Amino acid sequence: MxxxxxxxxxxxxxxxxAGTWPETDIYIGCSGNFTIERVLHSRFxxxxxxHGNDITAYSCALGWYLAGEELPYTLRPEFEDSLGWLAPxxxxxxxxxxxxxxxxxxLQYVGKEGAYYRRMLDATQDQWPRMxxxxxxxxxxLETRLGSFYAGDVRTYLRGEVPEQAPVVxxxxxxxxxxxxxxxxxxxxxxxxxxxxxxxxxxxxDEEVPDGRVHRRLRWSEVVRSEPAMKECVRVIRGRRHGHxxxxxxxxxxxxxxxxxxxxxxxxxxRQTDGRGAVRHPRHRHMGTGSHIRGRVAGWDVRx
Numbered sequence: 084m085x086x087x088x089x090x091x092x093x094x095x096x097x098x099x100x101a102g103t104w105p106e107t108d109i110y111i112g113c114s115g116n117f118t119i120e121r122v123l124h125s126r127f128x129x130x131x132x133x134h135g136n137d138i139t140a141y142s143c144a145l146g147w148y149l150a151g152e153e154l155p156y157t158l159r160p161e162f163e164d165s166l167g168w169l170a171p172x173x174x175x176x177x178x179x180x181x182x183x184x185x186x187x188x189x190l191q192y193v194g195k196e197g198a199y200y201r202r203m204l205d206a207t208q209d210q211w212p213r214m215x216x217x218x219x220x221x222x223x224x225l226e227t228r229l230g231s232f233y234a235g236d237v238r239t240y241l242r243g244e245v246p247e248q249a250p251v252v253x254x255x256x257x258x259x260x261x262x263x264x265x266x267x268x269x270x271x272x273x274x275x276x277x278x279x280x281x282x283x284x285x286x287x288x289d290e291e292v293p294d295g296r297v298h299r300r301l302r303w304s305e306v307v308r309s310e311p312a313m314k315e316c317v318r319v320i321r322g323r324r325h326g327h328x329x330x331x332x333x334x335x336x337x338x339x340x341x342x343x344x345x346x347x348x349x350x351x352x353x354r355q356t357d358g359r360g361a362v363r364h365p366r367h368r369h370m371g372t373g374s375h376i377r378g379r380v381a382g383w384d385v386r387x
Contacts, residue, residue: 089254094122097252101126104250108132108230112237112253114142117149117227119252124227132230136240141187146232148180148222156183165193168208172215181218185211191297269303280309 089097101109101123111119114135123133135146144154154176158166173179189207192200233240237253245251262277269284279285287304 089118094118097122098126105248106131107246107249108134110134110136110240110245110249110251112136112240112251114146114232115254116142117145119254120149120229121227129228134231134233134244135229136233136235136237136244138234138236141183143232143234144180144183146229146234148176149225149227150229150232152232154179154183162193168211172211177219177222178215180222181215185214185218195297276309279306281306 097119109123109131111117111133114120114137117135120133120135123131127133135149137143137146144156147154156173156179158169158173169182172182189203192203233244241251262275264276265273266276266279267286268274268279269286271286274283283306285304285306287302289299289302292299
């Protein structure tokens with residue numbers, strides 16, 4: 084499942100680098116939990132309009148709320164008998180969004196038969212006034228605001244809504260595995276995934292909840308490939324160039340947005356010139372995650 088959030092170190096990186104972006108509106112694709120929007124608001128306040136985008140019902144509700152729009156959600160007539168008690172908690176925008184957010188915790192139990200589901204629904208209803216008031220209060224205290232929110236596919240959003248030269252931010256993936264991450268094998272051993280190879284069997288689970296079921300189920304799975312992979316790099320500018328040198332900066336950690344099976348990133352040191360002005364070819368070296376880049380040369384770095 085995509086978590087829709089980003090680690091704290093990347094939030095700091097975004098906060099720092101946002102100051103170098105063009106001074107125009109900022110556009111976010113796949114907003115998720117709107118973490119990037121909150122980071123940008125802490126940097127710029129409301130002086131730089133930020134525009135969000137997502138396609139899920141949860142994120143759309145939050146996006147419309149932050150953009151000052153109405154939330155077009157109502158209780159369906161067939162659920163009036165079982166969920167009619169929610170009506171007083173949907174009177175204004177903050178109340179309605181708080182109800183939607185809390186609903187993700189219990190609505191899957193509605194319409195299910197069994198003592199467990201009845202107890203969960205009864206406990207939720209008993210605690211609802213306190214939980215709802217706490218959530219709605221937090222929403223009303225939010226200072227983050229969006230210039231607009233686009234509910235739809237991110238590709239359509241980028242093609243039709245985002246100006247060509249505007250800065251765009253989207254989530255990179257953060258939940259792939261490093262070679263040290265241990266996986267549970269079919270014979271119930273926790274083995275570092277870097278030691279697994281094609282044909283090894285693992286204990287896994289369904290990617291999605293199967294039709295007609297409430298939860299995912301454990302399954303046997305099999306490793307089909309384990310090999311090094313080249314990953315896309317991004318340029319890191321470490322300072323202002325004077326002649327053929329750069330000012331020193333603190334060491335940069337070499338990180339990768341997606342884990343290759345051996346957790347290394349190929350780092351090219353970029354174009355260099357010798358004393359006679361001749362261009363030397365870029366050099367490459369492999370560096371593990373967490374390694375540090377030192378020196379005066381602007382390189383190509385991959386960061387998580």
